[in-house]
Amino acid sequence: TDVHENEQLSVGRVLPVVVLDDARHADALGDALVKGGLAAVEVTLRTPAGLAAIAKLAARGDLTVGAGTVLDAAQAGRAVAAGARFVVTPGFAPAVVDACRTAGVPVVPGAATATEIQMALDAGLDTVKFFPARQLGGVEMIKALAAPFRGVRFIPTGGITPDVIADYLAVPAVLAVGASWIVAAELIADEDWDEITARTRQALASAGGAA
Numbered sequence: 001t002d003v004h005e006n007e008q009l010s011v012g013r014v015l016p017v018v019v020l021d022d023a024r025h026a027d028a029l030g031d032a033l034v035k036g037g038l039a040a041v042e043v044t045l046r047t048p049a050g051l052a053a054i055a056k057l058a059a060r061g062d063l064t065v066g067a068g069t070v071l072d073a074a075q076a077g078r079a080v081a082a083g084a085r086f087v088v089t090p091g092f093a094p095a096v097v098d099a100c101r102t103a104g105v106p107v108v109p110g111a112a113t114a115t116e117i118q119m120a121l122d123a124g125l126d127t128v129k130f131f132p133a134r135q136l137g138g139v140e141m142i143k144a145l146a147a148p149f150r151g152v153r154f155i156p157t158g159g160i161t162p163d164v165i166a167d168y169l170a171v172p173a174v175l176a177v178g179a180s181w182i183v184a185a186e187l188i189a190d191e192d193w194d195e196i197t198a199r200t201r202q203a204l205a206s207a208g209g210a211a
């Protein structure tokens with residue numbers, strides 16, 4: 001079921017959000033994340049290299065790879081064909097939700113308001129990406145939204161720095177947090193895989209402190 005697979009994507013309760021400019025970096029990046037202890041990663045389709053990177057990372061077999069920034073149904077289909085096992089969208093897009101259902105992969109739509117959460121619920125989904133989390137009001141906003149929506153799980157993303165990971169994960173409705181600093185663009189450009197492993201460990205340590 002969706003719930004089971006959503007648990008898979010949140011192993012470790014930290015989901016790194018990756019923007020890759022060159023798919024040739026995918027193997028080393030995958031090694032760095034696995035070495036740091038992560039089992040899931042979101043690769044965005046913000047760059048043309050995203051799709052090839054998803055294929056390379058999915059082929060490893062030791063990472064659950066999702067596609068992020070999926071904006072239309074065609075992109076969702078291509079991502080799943082490349083090996084994506086879940087799909088994340090910045091907002092709520094019914095066509096993408098339908099495409100993911102057809103493809104048989106879980107989809108986590110972005111939601112920033114009560115109305116958008118109700119749209120997700122109407123579509124049969126119970127997990128949303130709360131985006132952009134910090135700018136929307138952070139932990140307090142999630143607590144307020146979680147009050148009426150008891151079954152909804154949130155994956156806050158946007159401005160989640162290491163110092164606040166534990167605060168977010170302490171909220172029962174929060175399934176996992178998403179963050180890009182673990183795999184910051186400059187680290188990939190510099191091929192600083194050791195620092196990516198170090199940041200992975202730092203993020204997981206912060207998450208473990210919340211458990």
Ligand code: 3PG
Pocket residue numbers: 017131157158159160178179180181
């Ligand atoms: C995303 O698309 O999920 C965000 O770009 C990640 O937010 P962050 O860069 O603030 O971590």
